[in-house]
């Protein structure tokens with residue numbers, strides 16, 4: 213973009229920061245008052261009630277009624293998308309120059325254990341069984357409430373940096389109510405939109421994850437009452453249930469009924485160890501459109517049919533599934549069965565945390581699986597599916613549907629909340645832009661995410677993250693992660 217500087221191109225680099233010390237930080241990843249003028253406020257304060265005009269961008273709305281505008285402006289006021297059309301006049305608005313850039317809905321990362329950002333990159337060679345033993349049986353027990361805070365704060369800030377504006381945060385280190393409260397504080401201080409998905413403690417994996425007969429912690433009632441009194445804020449509540457693969461029938465029934473009593477959705481890992489979980493839910497008469505199924509790799513055709521018929525959603529985390537021996541990503545099976553498809557990162561202990569990579573992996577694997585029968589018949593394929601546009605829907609509007617938020621986010625539609633990502637089309641790996649949707653899905657990466665808005669608030673601009681809290685705590689994440697791994701003897 214026109215006003216790019218060397219500083220804005222530097223990107224996030226914790227190592228460089230640590231070398232440079234606090235004085236050098238302004239020139240690296242975070243915006244400061246000096247570097248970014250008046251927008252260096254904490255999340256939730258930047259231009260909160262005012263207007264923002266995103267000017268002259270190629271606008272990919274992911275809304276079938278609006279399609280793609282070659283050049284248009286997006287007017288945001290009071291955190292809401294008000295108008296999308298060419299040449300909007302908005303005197304007094306904060307103007308963001310989006311010429312030579314692509315404006316898309318903020319991505320929806322439908323599955324993330326955000327707390328693991330403190331132990332980034334330790335599990336890239338682990339099997340699923342090793343992960344259950346080392347992460348949930350060991351590392352998670354050494355997290356203190358402040359580690360949960362730091363993990364969630366930085367995990368969420370990095371999602372914003374990568375163009376993701378909404379996450380489903382599947383929190384399974386609810387070791388004490390303090391852990392949970394500090395994790396929620398971390399999301400709040402990050403300024404992300406999140407479905408905080410309260411799971412079990414991480415203090416004893418056998419107790420909570422091996423055919424568990426212990427019901428979901430009752431603390432979720434307190435959270436619903438005290439931390440999530442309304443459902444119209446940036447943060448809303450869901451239950452991370454163990455479900456039939458990890459708990460008894462009685463516990464599965466208890467947990468899902470508790471979530472329904474509280475009026476919140478349920479997300480559960482299912483089908484990555486073997487089939488039968490969804491059939492069990494059907495036997496227990498518990499299926500419903502408030503259930504989100506994570507992975508689902510080894511489910512039967514009949515189970516996919518049941519998920520689709522009951523209005524459920526599936527979250528595919530392709531890189532992790534391929535690595536850890538869960539099975540092939542099942543997003544195509546979910547689509548064919550009429551379930552809502554979505555994509556997620558899962559765990560940065562193993563894989564990259566940007567949705568560009570995860571979406572691309574999921575979609576190219578889905579294409580490969582669809583192509584394979586023709587390959588095996590010795591024939592040439594007739595077309596390529598899913599298309600790039602359909603793939604972009606997985607990461608935006610379908611993800612929003614999976615999280616129950618499609619009436620508020622997931623597309624650039626007047627009346628929806630202003631969660632917006634602006635991608636530079638002039639970088640070496642994005643220029644020239646001939647097809648903006650293909651550029652976003654198959655060419656772009658974190659380094660091209662120029663500007664991000666959540667609920668109308670600028671959280672990244674000119675390549676710089678705006679978050680004074682994270683900026684001030686960066687060294688603490690490093691210390692936290694090192695202490696945890698030391699105590700876990702890893």
Ligand SMILES: [Zn+2]
Nearest residue numbers: 382481506558
């Ligand atoms: Zn997971």
